[in-house]
Amino acid sequence: MRAWLSGLMLRNPLTNVPRGVLPAWLMMWLAFFLFLYVSMVAGMATADDPIIVSDAYWRAVRFTLGLAAWTQALGKWQIALVWGAASLAIGFFLKIMVDVAGDVVRYVQATPKNIAVRQAIRENGVRLLEMLMGIDEHGKAGPAEYDRIIVVGHSLGTIVGYDILTQAFGRHHMRVNPDLLLTASQDRREQMEQLIRDALAPDSPPLCVKAFQTLQDACRAELTMHGNPWIVSDFITLGSPLTHSDFLLARDRAALETAKQKRILPTCPPTLEYDGTTRLLHFTFRLRNIAGSGSGSGSGSGSGSGTNGDAPRVPHHAALFAYTKWTNIYSPLRLMLIGDIVSGPLRGLLGLPKKGGPPVCGIRDIAVLPGAGDTKADRKWRFLTHLKYWDMKTALTGTAGIIPYHIRVLRDALGFDRKS
Numbered sequence: 001m002r003a004w005l006s007g008l009m010l011r012n013p014l015t016n017v018p019r020g021v022l023p024a025w026l027m028m029w030l031a032f033f034l035f036l037y038v039s040m041v042a043g044m045a046t047a048d049d050p051i052i053v054s055d056a057y058w059r060a061v062r063f064t065l066g067l068a069a070w071t072q073a074l075g076k077w078q079i080a081l082v083w084g085a086a087s088l089a090i091g092f093f094l095k096i097m098v099d100v101a102g103d104v105v106r107y108v109q110a111t112p113k114n115i116a117v118r119q120a121i122r123e124n125g126v127r128l129l130e131m132l133m134g135i136d137e138h139g140k141a142g143p144a145e146y147d148r149i150i151v152v153g154h155s156l157g158t159i160v161g162y163d164i165l166t167q168a169f170g171r172h173h174m175r176v177n178p179d180l181l182l183t184a185s186q187d188r189r190e191q192m193e194q195l196i197r198d199a200l201a202p203d204s205p206p207l208c209v210k211a212f213q214t215l216q217d218a219c220r221a222e223l224t225m226h227g228n229p230w231i232v233s234d235f236i237t238l239g240s241p242l243t244h245s246d247f248l249l250a251r252d253r254a255a256l257e258t259a260k261q262k263r264i265l266p267t268c269p270p271t272l273e274y275d276g277t278t279r280l281l282h283f284t285f286r287l288r289n290i291a292g293s294g295s296g297s298g299s300g301s302g303s304g305s306g307t308n309g310d311a312p313r314v315p316h317h318a319a320l321f322a323y324t325k326w327t328n329i330y331s332p333l334r335l336m337l338i339g340d341i342v343s344g345p346l347r348g349l350l351g352l353p354k355k356g357g358p359p360v361c362g363i364r365d366i367a368v369l370p371g372a373g374d375t376k377a378d379r380k381w382r383f384l385t386h387l388k389y390w391d392m393k394t395a396l397t398g399t400a401g402i403i404p405y406h407i408r409v410l411r412d413a414l415g416f417d418r419k420s
Contacts, residue, residue: 023336107156108248125164126171133172133229141175141229148233150414154389155342158240159248165235166266169320174287177227181287181312188222189313191215192322193282196269199360200281200352212269212362213325220323223315230323236413237328238389243344257353267350268321268362283322284313321362327413329406331369331385339369340386366409373405 013022107118127137129151134144153161192215199207223230241248249265250256259265272281288311315322331340351361369385371378382388389406 027336107159121160122163122167125160126168129164129168129232130172133231135172135229141227144229144231146231148231150234150236151232152236152238152414153240154238155241155386158237158242161235161237162242162266165232165320165324166318168232169230169266170317172229173315173317173319175228176287176312176314181226181314184222184225186222186313188215188218189284189322192219192269193272193280193284196272196283196352196360197281199269200272200354202354202356204357206358207269207360207362209362209364213364216321216323216325216362223323230320232320232324234413234415235321235324235326236410237326237346238410239330239340239343239386240328240346241342242328242350243330243346245346245349256349260350260352263316263318265350266318266320267352268326269352269360270315270319270322271352273316282313283319284315286311286313326363328363328365329368329389329409329413330365331382331389332367332371334381337383338381340384342386364413366413368406368409371405371409375402375405378405 013025107114129149132144132146132149134142136142151161151165153159195207195212195215198204217233220230220233245265246253246256250259256265260267260271263271270283272283273285274280275282275285277286326346328346330343330345333339333341333344345365345367346363347361347365348359350363351359354360368378369382369388370380373379390410392404392407
């Protein structure tokens with residue numbers, strides 16, 4: 001409880017609490033102080049000291065209860081019972097909020113008590129991905145049994161999945177076959193980098209997420225042709241608290257932007273860095289230790305050897321979302337109880353900042369429960385939807401054969417019918 005309050009609640013509401021979280025943040029503080037107040041009232045109701053329990057004090061208590069007529073007839077013990085029941089209800093509310101939000105805060109906070117556990121979770125997840133990609137416990141890569149891997153997370157699981165993918169890609173981003181890298185084309189990588197450069201240009205139109213995700217599939221196929229084992233095609237987040245990244249993963253919005261720029265937190269599209277040789281921005285860098293990659297001249301075709309930008313390139317450690325599509329399914333929040341207070345869109349937080357325009361983001365944000373479904377049941381308001389993203393009964397209309405919109409969205413994101 002203490003760690004949760006210090007990590008989540010002790011923040012400057014003007015600078016360190018996102019606008020979407022502020023109403024709930026204020027309600028939590030109100031509930032907390034009300035809990036302390038009613039606990040004090042319930043305790044003092046049994047006191048016999050007339051100095052402590054005065055008529056003026058009980059008049060104040062009755063005023064706090066709303067000056068309802070029936071309260072005038074209540075005795076001190078009866079008032080104490082009312083406040084005692086209220087304190088239990090408030091305490092239960094606080095416990096629920098701690099259980100829901102506290103696990104996220106406990107995970108993201110780097111404290112001595114949870115560092116080892118958090119790293120063990122990540123390491124187990126990375127090892128599972130490596131096994132599915134055909135990498136044995138000694139780090140030797142072999143043929144994978146699967147064409148692609150889909151990582152799906154809900155709530156805190158989305159942050160865990162984000163961490164696992166970050167660590168796994170950072171461990172294997174340079175794993176390539178030198179012979180294949182020297183001879184194979186890198187055209188798709190060049191197209192992806194140019195697409196991102198164009199989207200970052202001033203006055204350019206917004207990035208087309210559909211085109212971006214299609215190119216991500218092509219880039220992943222090209223990367224595996226160079227001998228890299230990365231076959232994670234999709235990252236799907238449901239009810240993700242990553243929408244509050246500037247609240248949970250960083251001190252504030254400025255600190256979040258710094259972490260993205262330093263490639264501590266991967267973005268979608270990946271962060272670009274300036275290459276003095278090509279005089280362009282890239283999410284890849286040239287491998288200088290491959291025979292033939294540092295000599296000769298080239299035309300900038302992206303394959304073969306040379307020093308003029310056509311040397312073989314590999315992605316930097318935080319470029320995983322050039323190869324893995326990200327679909328974020330969330331439930332819009334209204335009035336704190338309608339929808340999902342935990343989730344929200346990610347486009348404004350985990351994309352790339354653009355000078356003079358909105359962030360460039362390749363994450364596909366989809367609103368459900370309520371959403372843009374084609375039935376009235378899909379579009380109606382819903383209470384507390386955080387655990388309903390996979391519930392078949394949530395939006396059924398009674399018509400046989402009608403599949404709820406949020407289930408169709410999830411199935412489409414999984415894309416089991418896709419071969420790539």
